[in-house]
Amino acid sequence: MADESRLPVPRNMETNLKDRACRVDRQLSFARDEFLRSGEPLPTLVRGPIQASWARAVRLGLSPTMTRPAYVHCPAGSSRLLRVAGPVLARLAGELSREPVSVVMADSHGRVQQRVCGDGALVRAMDVVFLASGFSAAEDQVGTNGIGTTLEAGVATLVTGHEHFTDELGAFSSGGALIHHPVSRVLIGAVECTVLDRRANTLLMAFASSTAQRIEAQLLEDTSAHERALFCDYLSACRSTPGAVLALNADVVMINRRSQQLFDAADQAALLQRAGDVAGSRSTDTIVVDLPSGLVARMEYRPSYRNADLAGGVVRVHVQQGPERTSHPSAPDVGTSPAALPGLVGMSPIWRRVGQDVSEVRSRGEAVILEGESGVGKVTLARAVHELHSPAGHLRVLDPPAPSDLGWWLESAAAELTEGGGTLVLRDGHRWPIEVVSGLAKLLLAQGADRACPTGSWVVLTLSDIQRNPLVDAVLVPCFSRSIVVPPLRHHIEDLERLVPTLLRRIVGDDSLRLSPAALRRLMLLPWAGNIGELHQVLHGIVRYRRAGVIATSDLPPKCLATARRQLTLMEELQRDAVLESLARHGGNKQAAAEDLGVSRATIYRRIREYGIPLASPIRV
Numbered sequence: 001m002a003d004e005s006r007l008p009v010p011r012n013m014e015t016n017l018k019d020r021a022c023r024v025d026r027q028l029s030f031a032r033d034e035f036l037r038s039g040e041p042l043p044t045l046v047r048g049p050i051q052a053s054w055a056r057a058v059r060l061g062l063s064p065t066m067t068r069p070a071y072v073h074c075p076a077g078s079s080r081l082l083r084v085a086g087p088v089l090a091r092l093a094g095e096l097s098r099e100p101v102s103v104v105m106a107d108s109h110g111r112v113q114q115r116v117c118g119d120g121a122l123v124r125a126m127d128v129v130f131l132a133s134g135f136s137a138a139e140d141q142v143g144t145n146g147i148g149t150t151l152e153a154g155v156a157t158l159v160t161g162h163e164h165f166t167d168e169l170g171a172f173s174s175g176g177a178l179i180h181h182p183v184s185r186v187l188i189g190a191v192e193c194t195v196l197d198r199r200a201n202t203l204l205m206a207f208a209s210s211t212a213q214r215i216e217a218q219l220l221e222d223t224s225a226h227e228r229a230l231f232c233d234y235l236s237a238c239r240s241t242p243g244a245v246l247a248l249n250a251d252v253v254m255i256n257r258r259s260q261q262l263f264d265a266a267d268q269a270a271l272l273q274r275a276g277d278v279a280g281s282r283s284t285d286t287i288v289v290d291l292p293s294g295l296v297a298r299m300e301y302r303p304s305y306r307n308a309d310l311a312g313g314v315v316r317v318h319v320q321q322g323p324e325r326t327s328h329p330s331a332p333d334v335g336t337s338p339a340a341l342p343g344l345v346g347m348s349p350i351w352r353r354v355g356q357d358v359s360e361v362r363s364r365g366e367a368v369i370l371e372g373e374s375g376v377g378k379v380t381l382a383r384a385v386h387e388l389h390s391p392a393g394h395l396r397v398l399d400p401p402a403p404s405d406l407g408w409w410l411e412s413a414a415a416e417l418t419e420g421g422g423t424l425v426l427r428d429g430h431r432w433p434i435e436v437v438s439g440l441a442k443l444l445l446a447q448g449a450d451r452a453c454p455t456g457s458w459v460v461l462t463l464s465d466i467q468r469n470p471l472v473d474a475v476l477v478p479c480f481s482r483s484i485v486v487p488p489l490r491h492h493i494e495d496l497e498r499l500v501p502t503l504l505r506r507i508v509g510d511d512s513l514r515l516s517p518a519a520l521r522r523l524m525l526l527p528w529a530g531n532i533g534e535l536h537q538v539l540h541g542i543v544r545y546r547r548a549g550v551i552a553t554s555d556l557p558p559k560c561l562a563t564a565r566r567q568l569t570l571m572e573e574l575q576r577d578a579v580l581e582s583l584a585r586h587g588g589n590k591q592a593a594a595e596d597l598g599v600s601r602a603t604i605y606r607r608i609r610e611y612g613i614p615l616a617s618p619i620r621v
């Protein structure tokens with residue numbers, strides 16, 4: 001029998017098909033322009049999933065003209081998905097070597113991990129629109145497209161021609177399919193088949209789906225081997241250790257009976273969280289953890305391998321110290337650390353160490369840079385060290401100057417430097433204008449403040465370790481002999497137990513308001529990107545509603561109820577808050593929240609899991 005796909009298409013039929021496809025694409029182009037102008041989709045011309053995707057792009061403020069998306073270099077073998085799917089994609093590359101079609105695979109965040117394509121023209125066209133390894137194809141970066149929209153909608157999606165949100169992608173059509181972990185069914189990526197053709201072609205989706213299935217089958221084989229290797233290491237640790245043992249990787253967690261006997265549920269959760277933080281590491285590590293119950297535990301982490309691949313990690317846990325601290329809300333905030341830095345709260349080893357380092361630098365009179373994220377307590381630390389060493393001395397904190405105050409600011413700095421005997425804190429140097437940076441560098445060099453300070457004035461410059469100012473790095477940093485990093489709150493989260501009562505007392509003025517142990521445990525799970533400053537703001541917000549009694553978990557603001565395991569980007573925080581607010585509006589109904597946000601129920605569940613949004617807790621806005 002003749003192969004029908006090879007039969008010639010009659011000429012006039014081919015022309016009719018082409019005409020029809022061009023007409024449909026012109027209509028789509030018109031509908032997209034109308035949508036961008038009026039914000040109203042034309043439902044008869046635009047399919048529902050595409051309308052929802054356009055609406056999301058507009059909500060995120062994306063431009064219909066493509067800008068360079070985020071880029072993260074992903075070397076070969078750098079992720080498990082890449083390593084396992086590699087052979088599948090290599091086989092496909094062979095099969096497709098003469099076809100004008102490409103296969104693109106991305107991780108669950110939409111970052112392109114690999115692209116295979118044997119057609120030179122298509123490769124060049126994809127390079128122009130950044131559809132290449134390392135670049136993000138997430139919907140929040142490039143709008144509607146085969147990968148991003150499939151991930152966002154949580155279902156296989158076809159995007160053709162002007163259904164793409166950006167003009168530049170309008171020449172392509174692509175079908176995307178999801179890749180799930182074959183055991184846990186967690187979403188781990190997406191695969192897209194792309195052609196340089198505006199005409200819809202559902203075969204693209206079928207091809208993408210079958211590629212995703214091939215990758216999942218390969219993952220299943222790999223998973224069993226990894227988990228067997230991890231299990232062997234776990235058993236051998238259990239046999240050689242009488243104490244608690246945990247083993248984990250991204251998919252499984254094993255915990256022995258001894259762990260359950262030694263630790264209560266909150267301590268186990270804290271141990272697992274800490275273990276999760278180190279579990280991706282290839283080197284052994286030992287960390288000391290203050291647990292919510294007051295126990296102090298030492299965790300010894302050892303990576304577990306299958307051949308050269310990391311299969312997970314095994315952690316042996318030893319209890320170092322029994323509960324010793326009071327959880328009474330009025331734990332004193334002065335003199336609590338052995339270094340006895342006045343007004344400085346925190347007993348964790350890392351916090352005491354930084355206090356000691358700054359204090360030693362002050363003893364030698366050396367000018368110092370305190371570097372760290374916003375709100376970590378750089379100025380508070382400088383103030384405390386000043387109080388300890390020269391309580392009668394004079395302390396001046398100079399905030400970044402307003403443009404009209406540059407002259408005044410430099411004069412004040414010069415006066416402080418010459419007066420001597422006190423402390424000058426120059427705050428947030430990364431935000432200073434050029435005149436101040438160079439003016440201050442001259443002053444410091446002239447005053448001899450580059451090394452031990454002859455005048456006795458102790459100079460402290462605070463800098464962000466994230467927002468760098470190249471001029472400050474080049475001109476001002478060399479004027480200081482020491483630089484000390486002040487750790488983010490998440491690195492000494494155990495100090496929260498003392499910080500919260502202190503900050504509440506500062507805000508309310510007495511001890512009438514305290515935090516319940518459950519609410520404290522919840523706060524200890526948060527990443528605190530804005531650090532102690534953010535904690536202060538959150539407590540301030542709560543005090544507006546409750547001025548006395550006990551703050552329960554339900555009194556915490558929605559963002560504190562979500563517990564993502566990693567630091568979220570600004571965009572992710574916006575997405576998390578949108579889900580939280582929508583769930584609150586719809587009484588926790590996920591279907592209604594999904595419809596409200598124009599995403600699938602699967603996406604809502606994925607976000608809930610990824611951003612740690614609690615399902616059982618009451619959510620209020």
Ligand SMILES: Nc1ncnc2c1ncn2[C@@H]1O[C@H](COP(=O)(O)OP(=O)(O)OP(=O)(O)O)[C@@H](O)[C@H]1O
Nearest residue numbers: 344345346373374375376377378379380532533536
């Ligand atoms: N160890 C601490 N003990 C008590 N309060 C603290 C501590 N660290 C910080 N705070 C409080 O947290 C808030 C932020 O601290 P601070 O202004 O010192 O941070 P910073 O790192 O200098 O901030 P920025 O980077 O924004 O200049 C202040 O309200 C401060 O009182």
